[in-house]
Amino acid sequence: MFHVGDSIVYPMQGAGVIEAIEEKEILGEKHRYYMIKMPIMGMQVMIPIDKVLKSRIRLVADVLTLEHVLDVFQYGQTDTTLSMKERYKINTEKLRTGNIQEGAEVVRDLMRLNKKKALNSSEKQMLDSARKIFISELGIIRGITENQANDLLNKRVG
Structure with a gap:
């Protein structure tokens, strides 16, 4: 379904790049995994290829x-x-x-609300998480850093 080098979005985690497809034995069973580097989170994620559809992974959006x-x-x-x-x-x-527009709407709305009054802790955590996910995809599409993507969002929220 995906190939090494593809830029993908893993809903609730963010955007990353498939660096390898590897077979690993875990708990006595062999499975093939996508090895995904998540630049914003600074981690590597392994996703079983046979669970990709259920996980809603998609290619990053186009420009x-x-x-x-x-x-x-x-x-x-x-x-x-x-x-x-x-x-x-x-x-x-x-x-x-995992839809980019719906995620962006969450970020926008919570950023606007946060400007008017402080968000409660659960919405603040949601904003932080949604913002990281959106920034990670924005950064990959535009080829910009996390800070540059963050600045772009701050300029655009009204």
Whole structure:
């Protein structure tokens, strides 16, 4: 499905590059694994090839998709009528999809809310996690560092 050198997104973890495909024996069973380097998190992840569909791994978005997502990020509306509980549930569902636009919406909305008043600890943690995931994909697509991607988001949030 994927090949060495492919840039992928692992939902709830972030973007990375497949560095190798290796066979490993774990608990007496041999399986083939994608060995993925996650630059932002500074770690390597092993994902069994036979579990890839279930894990919702996808290729990173293309530049046109990213530009659309950044426009939505900057100019899209934030629903301020939701309760914290409703917002948390909706945002969790969005992040689980692994969709770049839905993840960007979570980051945008929580960043905007955080500007108005401090987020509670669970939403602050969600913002930190969602932001890292979005920044990791943005960095890979644009070929920029984590700091440059972070600066780009800060300039675009309204």
